[in-house]
Amino acid sequence: MLKRIVFLLLTAFSLQVTAQELTQTIRGVIKDKEAKFALIGATGAITTLDNKGAVADENGNYIFENVPVGRHTLKFSYIGYEDVVLNNIVVDAGKEVILDVEMQESLSQLMEVVVKARRNGAAKNEMAMISARQFSVEEADRYAGSRGEPARMASNFAGVQGADDSRNDIVIRGNSPSGVLWRVEGVTIPNPNHFAIPGTSGGPVSIINNKYLANSDFFTGAFPAEFGNGTAGVFDLKLRNGNNQNHEFMVQFGFLGTEAMAEGPLNKEKGSSYLATYRYANLWMFDKLGVDIGTAAVPKYQDGFLRFNFPQKDGAEVSLWAFGGNSTIDILISDQTIEDRNIFGSNDRDQYYSTRMGVAGLTYSKPIKKKTFLKATLAASTNLQDANHDYVLLNSDAEGNPIVEGDRYSINRLIPLLDYVFDETKLTGVVSVNQKYSARSTLKFGINTELVNFESYDSARVVTPLPELNITPWDTRWLSNKNYLQLQPYLQWKYFLNEKWTMSLGATSFYSSINENSFSAIEPRAGLTYELGNGNKISLATGLHSQMQSPYTYFYGNNISENNLNYLNPDMGLTKSWHFVAGYNRLVGKNMRLLFETYYQKLFNIPIEVDPTSSFSMVNSGAGFSRIFPNRLVNEGTGRNYGAELTLEKFFSDGFYFLTTASLFDAKYIGADGVLRNTDFNGKYAFNALFAKEIKFRRSALSLGAKFTAVGGRWYGPVDETASAAAQEIVYEDEGRNTLQFAPYRRLDAKIDYKINRRGLTHTIAIDLVNPLGIQNILSLSYAPQPDGTFIKQEYQLGFLPVFFYRVNF
Structure with missing residues (x-):
């Protein structure tokens, strides 16, 4: 069937009349x-x-x-x-x-x-010395399985792996995904994903659309001093201006959404321009076509972007920009059949969940006398999660097993179980200055200032159906309206000792008024490169990095009221990490490069529980669809990551391209119990192989691509069946945490892209075949009571997912 569809499309769009060259x-x-x-x-x-x-x-x-x-x-x-x-x-x-x-x-x-x-391909950031790569919009479209998203595209790079098929969290060198810093135009932004969960940096669908991005940078370690409050990696995204001479439009229809984009001049003589996009979800199509997306619920979302750019005298520019999105999903277990999958939520409750994220900014930039460049941005952002849960009380027989009626469980009633709202609002001011003293010497300095308001409310109760129904009173676990200030000054100096040696020295500091322990006085950064000639070089870099935890983790407690703010962790300090990286870059011919990097990271001041028998550590947080509920925490945990990475990349030439990356690594931590354990993300190895081949016709081009991924399985522990039955959710034995490992992860993706050019018009038809072999990869264990009395269920990653779109540019 697929071959027939492709043949018909090629035949229909390849009928061309003789005309002059486009x-x-x-x-x-x-x-x-x-x-x-x-x-x-x-x-x-x-x-x-x-x-x-x-x-x-x-x-x-x-x-x-x-x-x-x-x-x-x-x-x-x-x-x-x-x-x-x-x-x-x-x-x-x-x-x-x-x-x-x-x-x-x-x-x-x-x-x-x-x-x-x-x-x-080289990083745009002039201070980057190692573990940095520029990525382009064209690359994001080229990679099979990336779905046009920066995070999923970055999971192909050496040292990077995706968290799971249902989310685009990324694990960099064994670190928690929550250690990834997202920046746009120099401004730190909230989690830029639909259906975002507090404390994470990823989600199922990205709000950021690559169609309005300029070439941007991605860092995997020892990043320059301008990047603070992050320990794992950095996405440094740049926005492009609209066309300032001609109006251009784009319309796209596909499984992930219907999109429209318009750009053009506001004033041709002055060079001012606009750029606007809008997208609305089409995921209902998956449901109608019977495509498995991991849940019977239909997610709904929409997002958009707007940018106005106004050139000024002497090369100055003023830009007004904004982007954001909202999303909602109702996962109704009470309406599902026994066979329905639900990897996005719990199997014992109806869940109503919505999120909203948005950022708006005003940016001014100006080159001054060929020696100085000034850039300043004032931005405001919001990030909201709103959830309500109803416990699904099942009817059971005399032995406590659920009663089945046809293909569904027999439901007694729904019991309100949870109600929470987390709302973070931020006002950000960023100023940076590039001071060029000579061809040898450049100094970059600046300050990032953030005024944050975090408002939260959470009230929950526990329902225990057996041996007899018991419902606890409502317990307020979050109640806050907190304002705090964050400051991050920095400076970085780059100096060319000669044509072979380049040195970079820098320092940053981080302060948050959220508590007296959230201050890092000096964080040094340093890098050195030696050019061997013919495009080959050796690089070294080191740096100290620190990060706050997610705001919601500071204000959690029990039986909180306006007169009793009994938070468990209001004084939690910063997590810190030393990065040490060495690399060798070699050009192989004109269009190929070999890159080898090795690294060591020393993690310390990690929040762990006070209980001396506990194996909990915040290094394992930041992925999934659940918040964490730790007991009292102290910054006494440690960890260490080390590994080696190899990249062999052929740049696009002679009609084809390939990228092969391999990583061997080890990521371990020590909790309060003093035991050295695997982190949840210590897969031990990751391998990616991608290729793309372009077949050119007179006015069209057919691109074929594929990707194979192999990653070590996630770690977990033995299930405490007694505790799980009582809590109605999977509870692991603390002593055996991360002593068991899921089977290795394997996935093959393919992509077909056909482009047809007409005068002033370009048609693009593409289909991303995610996991067409339907390989079953284990995601997690979930609590799902079965008629036979068992309740431990293996949840699998997504199966075959065809992502189709048709786009017209004109």
Whole structure:
């Protein structure tokens, strides 16, 4: 059936009449990398074409007109600067290519210029020395199984693995997903996912849409000093401006949503522009087609983005931007059959859950006298979760087993069980300055300031159906309306000792007024690289990193009231981690690179329980759909992660691309019981192999891609069956925590993408075949009473998930 559909699509869209060659425009601005001033007179050339050149005007603007559709390589040059080579720039008929270029000043004198080309893929951040990678929108679309999301795309990189199929949390070098820092335009943002759970950084569906992102950076360790309050990794996302010369539109329909985008000029003469997107979920289609998404409930969500950009005199810009989304899902166990799966919630209750997240900001940037670049952003954000649960009381027989009527359990009644609202509002001010002293020396400094309000309410009770029904009184576990201030000043100095040695030294500090223990005075950062020649180099880096816990963990307690704020952990301090990384990068020919990195991380001040027999540690939090409910915590836990990573990547050339990454690692921790244990995320190894092949036709292109992933299984412990039966949920034996391991995770994905160009129009048809082999991978154990009296059920990851879309750019 699938072959027939593909054949019909190819036949229908490949019928073309003879006409002149389709072309499009490539344009942008050429700037200095550090100080961001325009490089007047810089030249550009399309090396895949003859006689196609451009020169930057007095504002740094360049333009290539009448560029044939397809893939092209661009080269930019300027006297006293290193060349920049950008490979595989995709040109479509339906959309102009707007490509801003930043060039690094050369250390060589004009008479001694040594040609060194900077290629795409290197991190945009000028202070990044190691464990950093730039990712593009084109890459996010290329990777099979990524669904166009930054987090799922990053799970293919060395040292990174996904948490599970149902969520896009990422585990970096064995660390908790909650240690990942998300930033947009320099502003720390809340969890940017629909159906987000407090204390996590991921979710089932990303709110962030790659269609409005510019090329961005991803860090996996020893990141520069500007990034604070994060211990695992950083997504440093950049937003693009809309087209300031022509109006362009996009419409997309697919399983994950119906989308629309519009961009264009507000004033062509002044260069101002707008960009707007909107998406509405179509997940009801999965239900109608019988596709398993892990639950019988139909999630609903919508999200959008808006950006206005206003160029000012002397290269300054003012941008107003906003994005956000809301989501809701009603998981009604009372309506489900016995065979229905429910990996997103508990099997003993109806759950009504909604979330809302949004960020709005005003950004001002200005290059000053070719030596200084100033950027400042004022932003406001909100992050809300609202939940209600009703316990599903089943009818049971004389032996306590649930009564089955047809394909459903017999339900006695619904009992209100839980009601909570968590609402975090934040006002953020960010100022950064790049000061360029010479071609050798650049200093970057700034401060991030956040004023946070955290409001929470949670009231719950316990229902014990056996041996006789018992319902406890309501217990208020969260009740807060807390304001606190967070400050993170930083500075980072980069110095080229000579053409081979580059050094970076920096320091940051973090302070939160949430309590007196949330202060880290000095966190040093340092890096060193040595160029071996021919694109090969050795890199070293180290840094101390700290992080607060999620706000909700500070204000949890029992029987809280306005007159009795009996919180368990109001004085919890910062978690800290030393990172040590060494790497070797080697170019293999013109279009391939080999990257090897090894690392060691020392984790300390980790919150663990006071109970000396407890194995609990916050290193295991941050993934899944449940909050955590620890007892009294102290910052006395430790841990250590170490490993080695290998990347072999062939950049897109000759019509194909591949990426192979392999990681061997070990992540362990020590809780209050003093036992060295595996963390939940210590899979021991991770392997990814991806490839993409493009077959070009006259006005169209067919892309075929695939990915294979193999990861070590998650760790867990023996189930305490007596405690689980009493609590009506899975309770593990504390002493045996993480002594058992699920079977290894395996998954094969495939992707088919067909693009058709017409004059001023581009059609794209794509289908992402996630796990087409239907491989069953264990996700977790859940409490699910069965007619035979058993209640431990193995929950499996998602099976085959076809993700289809049709897009038109015009």
